[in-house]
Amino acid sequence: MATLPDDVVLSVEDLCVDFRLRTHILHAVEKVSFQLKRGQTLCLVGESGSGKSVTARSLLQIVDRPGQIVGGNILLRNGDAITDIAGLHPDSQTMRAIRGRRIGLIFQEPMSSLSPVHTIGSQIVEAIRLHSKMDRKAARERMIELLRQVEIPNADKMADRYTFEFSGGMRQRAMIAMALAGDPDILIADEPTTALDVTTQAEILDLIKRLQVSRGMAMLLITHDMGIVAEVADEVAVMRFGRIVEHGPVDAIYHAAVHPYTRQLLASTVKLTHHAEARQPVSAFSAEMPKPVLSVRGLGKTFGLAGNTVLRAVDDANFDLYPGENLGIVGESGSGKTTLGRLILRTVEPTTGKVIYRARDGQEIDVTSLGKRELRGFHREVRLVFQDPFASLNPRMTVKEVIGDPLIVNGLAKGKALEDRVAELMRLVGLDPMGMERYPHAFSGGQRQRIGIARALALEPRIIIADEATSALDVSIRSQILDLLLDIKKRLNLSFVFISHDISVVRYFCDRVAVMHRGKIVELGSAEQICTAPQEAYTKSLISAVPNPDPRDKRMLHRQRFVAPANA
Amino acid sequence: MLAYIVRRILYMIPTLFGMSLIAFLIIQLPPGDYLTSMIATMSDSGQAVDPAQIERLRETYGLDAPFYLQYLKWIWGIVSRGDFGHSFEWNQPVANLIWARMGSTLVISLLSLLFVWIVALPIGIYSAVRRGSVGDHVFTFFGFIGLAVPNFILALTLMYLAYKYLGLSVGGLNSPEYAEAPWSLAKVGDFLAHLWIPIIIIGASGTAALIRILRANLTDELHKPYVVTARAKGLPEYKVILKYPVRIALNPFVSAIGWVLPHLVSGVTITAIVLNLPTAGPLLFRALISQDMYLAGSFILLLSALTLVGMLLSDILLALLDPRIRFN
Numbered sequence: 001m002a003t004l005p006d007d008v009v010l011s012v013e014d015l016c017v018d019f020r021l022r023t024h025i026l027h028a029v030e031k032v033s034f035q036l037k038r039g040q041t042l043c044l045v046g047e048s049g050s051g052k053s054v055t056a057r058s059l060l061q062i063v064d065r066p067g068q069i070v071g072g073n074i075l076l077r078n079g080d081a082i083t084d085i086a087g088l089h090p091d092s093q094t095m096r097a098i099r100g101r102r103i104g105l106i107f108q109e110p111m112s113s114l115s116p117v118h119t120i121g122s123q124i125v126e127a128i129r130l131h132s133k134m135d136r137k138a139a140r141e142r143m144i145e146l147l148r149q150v151e152i153p154n155a156d157k158m159a160d161r162y163t164f165e166f167s168g169g170m171r172q173r174a175m176i177a178m179a180l181a182g183d184p185d186i187l188i189a190d191e192p193t194t195a196l197d198v199t200t201q202a203e204i205l206d207l208i209k210r211l212q213v214s215r216g217m218a219m220l221l222i223t224h225d226m227g228i229v230a231e232v233a234d235e236v237a238v239m240r241f242g243r244i245v246e247h248g249p250v251d252a253i254y255h256a257a258v259h260p261y262t263r264q265l266l267a268s269t270v271k272l273t274h275h276a277e278a279r280q281p282v283s284a285f286s287a288e289m290p291k292p293v294l295s296v297r298g299l300g301k302t303f304g305l306a307g308n309t310v311l312r313a314v315d316d317a318n319f320d321l322y323p324g325e326n327l328g329i330v331g332e333s334g335s336g337k338t339t340l341g342r343l344i345l346r347t348v349e350p351t352t353g354k355v356i357y358r359a360r361d362g363q364e365i366d367v368t369s370l371g372k373r374e375l376r377g378f379h380r381e382v383r384l385v386f387q388d389p390f391a392s393l394n395p396r397m398t399v400k401e402v403i404g405d406p407l408i409v410n411g412l413a414k415g416k417a418l419e420d421r422v423a424e425l426m427r428l429v430g431l432d433p434m435g436m437e438r439y440p441h442a443f444s445g446g447q448r449q450r451i452g453i454a455r456a457l458a459l460e461p462r463i464i465i466a467d468e469a470t471s472a473l474d475v476s477i478r479s480q481i482l483d484l485l486l487d488i489k490k491r492l493n494l495s496f497v498f499i500s501h502d503i504s505v506v507r508y509f510c511d512r513v514a515v516m517h518r519g520k521i522v523e524l525g526s527a528e529q530i531c532t533a534p535q536e537a538y539t540k541s542l543i544s545a546v547p548n549p550d551p552r553d554k555r556m557l558h559r560q561r562f563v564a565p566a567n568a
Numbered sequence: 569m570l571a572y573i574v575r576r577i578l579y580m581i582p583t584l585f586g587m588s589l590i591a592f593l594i595i596q597l598p599p600g601d602y603l604t605s606m607i608a609t610m611s612d613s614g615q616a617v618d619p620a621q622i623e624r625l626r627e628t629y630g631l632d633a634p635f636y637l638q639y640l641k642w643i644w645g646i647v648s649r650g651d652f653g654h655s656f657e658w659n660q661p662v663a664n665l666i667w668a669r670m671g672s673t674l675v676i677s678l679l680s681l682l683f684v685w686i687v688a689l690p691i692g693i694y695s696a697v698r699r700g701s702v703g704d705h706v707f708t709f710f711g712f713i714g715l716a717v718p719n720f721i722l723a724l725t726l727m728y729l730a731y732k733y734l735g736l737s738v739g740g741l742n743s744p745e746y747a748e749a750p751w752s753l754a755k756v757g758d759f760l761a762h763l764w765i766p767i768i769i770i771g772a773s774g775t776a777a778l779i780r781i782l783r784a785n786l787t788d789e790l791h792k793p794y795v796v797t798a799r800a801k802g803l804p805e806y807k808v809i810l811k812y813p814v815r816i817a818l819n820p821f822v823s824a825i826g827w828v829l830p831h832l833v834s835g836v837t838i839t840a841i842v843l844n845l846p847t848a849g850p851l852l853f854r855a856l857i858s859q860d861m862y863l864a865g866s867f868i869l870l871l872s873a874l875t876l877v878g879m880l881l882s883d884i885l886l887a888l889l890d891p892r893i894r895f896n
Binding site for chain 1: 791889
């Protein structure tokens, strides 16, 4: 029988997980080894498809079919004895007693990870009673105590609410309470903050870290975000293609990385903490200030809610977009940034205010008073790039049809001319025109986003509104796409309205940044000023919540909290 | 919730009036009336027709009055006295004919709904959880047969088999010797012995459809993250599946309650005729052919009322089952 060092609670040795597919066997995890130590955090880092989530699920034997553990040991300290989880049957009593009781699990998407039809409280009570002999009443008291520990206000009332009545951060707190219900000594957090806003992310990470320390749990944190790793990790394992390519203490990984992939990952993260090199200084604009290509004045949108309350989705927005400028709009979910983008295009009708567009001939057009026909002309000049490269391409259209569609709809090209134009556009965004006849599913996420960009460029627009255009992409792909956009901008003299929740992306890409909070633009300034010397309290809290990819300078420790005025 | 139910019931009143008006209108749409179809039948069989007598009948029945007057007279009779009018063909008050038929229709509807649930629920769950297994393929095979074979053919086959091998008197809901007898324990037993054939036949296509729906829904739900969460808590597998995904995949079962009645009346009329069932379908069918308008109109009105009640019930159940619906 193997023995484990005293502080090790779980040791994974040469774990292999295969997915038997119809045509071949996919080795999702190959010879992965690591140890979880009491009170310590191991971060498993990697991009999508690297096998990190499968590894985590193997520890609980909940890998979905056709996944199967085919080799290695997962040794769990069990008092003085040691249990090999890999040798247990997934449905066995022993395995079930480990799930929740010894190892707690927190997922990425708290909305879909909690049952929509059971109250939050009942789901936690279920987890408590599974692993103890408490009666209903005692379990309920324990559940409320757990909700208090994860800092849910009015815990006794909130316990009887449903998942969809909780905000994103609250759901994740409830999820954490559930993972802690069995008093586990190992906590696995699988991308616990990826779906959350940056300030909420900071609070959740803070909470997880405090709970881990106070309970002395060992933690396995899975993430793709090198910033988060720097904030919370003691040790780091970097995964790629199912293998751990580098493993070591956090400081060594960040400051003396050996493997080229680790370096590349770090480089693409660190790159995004600065502005792109090739930018013009903002002052250059003011010297011979050209007239703005787009001016937004007093733009607002109110939605009526039940009763007489109104929601001001966008409230009195004012800004100018200059030719060749990248204007960033940052804000958390619900801040109104997406609505603002739609108001400019008038896919949502504004309630108040004006959008003035300066056409190529210098004529000023009031977009808000255009008729249907003229609006179509405006839409030719101002194009949209969407967030989700999977959902925004019609799966039944070939790439040629997708990119050529705007040309056909506007009657600009057909036949051979269309084909040539599509090929030219594909080369412009770095795709091989040979792939023209293929369908979107044959392309990766980054390639699909390039297709979306090519489609937006087909009509030679002057302004592109990019709504979270890089949010769904892995970090290395993300910086490639941003560089592509910068390159195209220079070549075609475009202006961008770049809507994002990701401050590092905005900082890298944009010249000026507007910060939105509850429908209002609270601060507008150069990207550098917003990111390094924010003036408004809200901007300060937002910037200080962004994880810093340097374990020697953990920004979240001296994070500033922003308490919104009650009547804002 | 209570306010919602009351509001829904109030909405049902204008809906019912609207439906009765449309039903009445459509019954009247074909040229002629009951008397013209009667004359046609009589002259077909070589009987002499006295035009004066026809005219007199037309007057007594009020068939010469304008459409809206006939409608108002009929609907006023229902609202004020519960009088559904007079059936020309049967020469009886409609109310006498209709209640017995509606009663047996309801009993058969509810029992076949129950049958559908009892059979479809476990098979649907099994098929989704063990997707691609031999059992799933077998059930899928029979499910498609159930969907594809017309009900009346199934009815004929089953009647033949029951008569040949089980020696049952098939057709109707009672053996001949009990048909006119008052209700007694023996008659109830005889009734139940006859019931299974129509229930299986009427339930067959519904069962097959529901198995497919449940299998598809549950297959989607089985891979949702909340199922993994439940598993990660340490719940035993059967509990994971029954408590979480099945509960959510159950919605179509409940919404089916609303459609059962209209389906049973309009969808399986041929089956009911083949099986000689004393349900509303065949009678409504006859009444429509002979333009026996009060009988047909009253049937449609009552069925509409029952359908609306069924819809209301299924909506209330859905709201109880799924808080997301309740809170919107």
